[in-house]
Amino acid sequence: MTVADERSGQAGGHVAPGGQRRWRAGTVFGTLGIVFAALMVILVVLLAVDQQVVTAVAARLQGETVPWTLERQRLGRNLEALRLEGLRVLTARDAGGRDEALFVVRMLAAQPGVGDDPRAAELVAEVEGFLTRVAGGAGRSDMLEWEALSARLRLLADDLSVEGGQRVTVELERMTRVMRLSRYKLMVSVLLMAAFLGSSLFVLRWLLILPLQRIRRELSALDGRAAPPDMPLATLAEIRAVGDALVRFHATLRENEEVRRKLEHLATTDGLTGLCNRRHFMGLAADELARAARYQRPISVAIADLDHFKRINDSFGHAVGDQILQGFAALVGDTLRQTDRVCRYGGEEFAFVFPETAPDEAARLADRLRERLAAAPLLLADGRQVAVTFSIGLADASAGTLEEGLAQADRALYAAKARGRSCTVVAEPRRLQP
Amino acid sequence: MLKKAILGVFVIFAMSAPLAPAEAAERALRVAVLSHSPPMSYVDASGELTGFNVEIMLALCDAMAVRCEPVGVTLDRVVDGVAAGDFDFAAVSLLATPERRARVAMTKPYYRSFSVWFARPAVKPGAGRVGLVRGGAQARYAQGHGWATLMLDTHDAVIAALAAGTVDATLLPMPTALAIQQDVRIRALGLTTTVVQDAELSGDVCLSVNPRDPALLERLNEAIDQIKRDGRFDRANSRFIPFRLQ
Known part of the structure; x- marks a missing residue:
């Protein structure tokens, strides 16, 4: 490489007299390497972020959602227990049995867990009030009212159980969504990497391999009697230096050939x-x-x-x-x-x-x-x-x-x-x- | 006399029941348990120690994969014993009051509770002589309100005192109230019951842990989550309480 090339190399790119920009190989392949590393880092960060999200969702599922779901199901179970105890209050044969059932109803209604759901709190208070009122003896209309309350208890118990499962499903769907997104990101990243590698190979071929093949061809055809090698302006400074050297070498060969011919003429003619x-x-x-x-x-x-x-x-x-x-x-x-x-x-x-x-x-x-x-x-x-x-x-x-x-x-x-x-x-x- | 009997039961229990054989090499955890407090922990007709808290203790020790050695105590000894490190933890339902939190480590709440006033007809809370278990939140409440009290060692003793007429009323935790209501002696008395949701008498119920063993506290909290997830908590619940503790 000549002194001029060294100087231009430090500035990265340099506009040659031909108007075409030229680059040092170190700059070109260093830049490619940095872009590749940056792509890798982005890919790893993307995947790490998604893993983080999935881990967080899983932790919430285990730490919050599943316990919440279990409490919902316990509450639903308690509503069923309340319904059975209520039935016992209404159908007890003696006052002792009725009092005992009513006591359990009151304990159940006083449970702090019942207050966790406003619908349950309202319905349980209504049921407790009704049972306390009719404990002395239920008439026909009371039984009809109980049927309605009983049906509402059953429905709410169902709703609570289903809601519990629903929330787990929602969380799982969210996790699945993140995983799917993550998969797309991975696919896009892999495609991006493939495209990058492919284009890198193309650039390598265009910048290095084709010019080298050209140089090889010109070298094997190099002859002082033939026309000078036709070296197109290369982008890489090093390749261009080799091309220039080839042209100078050919000029030297041609000079030598002329001198040889003159000498031969001198040696053979009068x-x-x-x-x-x-x-x-x-x-x-x-x-x-x-x-x-x-x-x-x-x-x-x-x-x-x-x-x-x-x-x-x-x-x-x-x-x-x-x-x-x-x-x-x-x-x-x-x-x-x-x-x-x-x-x-x-x-x-x-x-x-x-x-x-x-x-x-x-x-x-x-x-x-x-x-x-x-x-x-x-x-x-x-x-x-x-x-x-x-x-x-x-x-x-x-x-x-x-x-x-x-x-x-x-x-x-x-x-x-x-x-x-x-x-x-x-x-x-x-x-x-x- | 009663204390000797309690001790005797536990010596036999401890010798006959290695709880987690796989962990034999590790030091067994000393666990404080009550013995006359149905349905949470009591000795059944066949002489076996049983109850909701006993089942929970077995499940927790199994979940933690440790060997546990139950040690019978009365309620008034629980906080002192755990605070002093005599026990690793206590399988006793304690309302997490600020006074207790200041002395022992408390696990996450495993259920919430309230108290129930049992009294002869026409005896209002605070009136008459109130039978209470020494060391309970209810006893502290009664003393704080200047009630006339008779302090006893166990809930069984309270039932006996009520039946005998020694006391006119009592203030009990909800699960114990459920058990007492079943007792034929109590039913005969025709007691009135009142739910008491006072802040000092209701709220989170926790297990107490040796305050110098934060690792055990951590493991117990994880074990509580685990037995609630795998259904062992609910199975114990179904065996001893007519509805779900929440």
Whole structure:
């Protein structure tokens, strides 16, 4: 990471020159972690609160509601007891039994528990008053009144028992409601967590995995001769740094490639004429000879030399000499076929190799070159024309080594020079060694 | 003589009845109980100690999973004995008066009560000679109002005094009044009865606990809730009282 990145990282987000915001990985994943922890805490608190509520309801159920319910049922039971004792008061055979029953009625009516429910207190007081009044002897209408009171006692006893159960039911329903709500909360929380995890994975993929895959692809395709890697602006500062480094690395590769190519060119070409140099030519020609030998194809080699070149140099100067050499090289490159190889063999000497070509055909090529050279004399700056000719010796190289072929061609060249220059001499085919 | 007889009954009772065998290793709780106070605690025809408070004591000790050793006392000894730590608690129904609360720890109320005036016809409360049990809230009330009283040790003794004509009236807690009304000797007297709801004579009825043992108080309160929930309280109620104590 560069110094600039460090500085931007401290501020959390940083707007890159491209206009896109970038973040440090620590900030991004730290934030995700904090959000996750906060979600967990909220979930735990929600569940704890619900548990608290359920515990409180359960405690109230046991500590208040159930005792209250039991007292209701006891009160209902006492109303039934009152009804039976009342019946005993009305139906007792003797005064003793009646007094005893009436005493129990009075004790029952005086019970503090009866006062807990206003309906019971009112009805019990009414019943006690009635029984006290009719204890001396009940008439027919009294019995009818008792029937009504008795029925009311029974109904109220039922109501009290039911009310007791009702309250428990209400509390239980409340508890069930809380539990159900709690379950929904849990479900929502779990869904929320799943959504969070899913989106985290998506963010991870988008921020980290995809850019890394991109980097891997670009790295494996990295080539100094190819176009520079196309790295889109990454959101994470670290990824962006790697992308930038990749682009810089590619630029370095490309520079190296150019330098290498220049060096290769320098190593294989002749600086003046732009033709192959002798060393490079020897390698290429050896390959061509090997191929021709392998497929038993004709191949010829030749060595040409510009006639009277020393005299030209002496008369016109070396600059003109160089111009002549360059002009000749250009003409050779223009006239020869694509498969033919030529090099500046040294001074004003040039070496050739003609694949798939017998010496006779090569001689025709040499003659054509000679004609074109004669047709295009070099025009000097002062308007004078300089006509140049060359001599050339050709040899069959389909059998034997390159050095032997070139030596033969060299001998033929000497023969051409001896014949008066500006001519082509084909070396005699070698006699096979016995 | 009477005290010796009471003691004798309890010695036999204590030796013959290990109440919670599983807890044999633990120290047995010493529980004060009355023996001549029907229907709350008395000796039945077969010589067994029984009654509502005795059943409640058995149920509470069972609920607490402790061994209990009942010790017979008279009512006037209950508060002193519990306050002094002679008893761990007393299975005796005590109205939770401020004076008692100042001396002993009280459980939550296990029922509420009031008092009943029994008198020969035409004897109004405060008139005539009133027979009372020593140590009871009713005795304290009578003394406070300057009544002519005859203090006795047990409720049985009060019945005997009423039957014999030694006293003209008595003031009794409601459950005891229910039992006395059943007594043939009393029925023959044709006594008048009056419910007395005076604040000093009615209200919450609790068990008294050694004030230096708050843990026991806590356990007894829980045990009371438990036996009310599991029905043992109501079963004892049905056996000894004609209606539900509330």
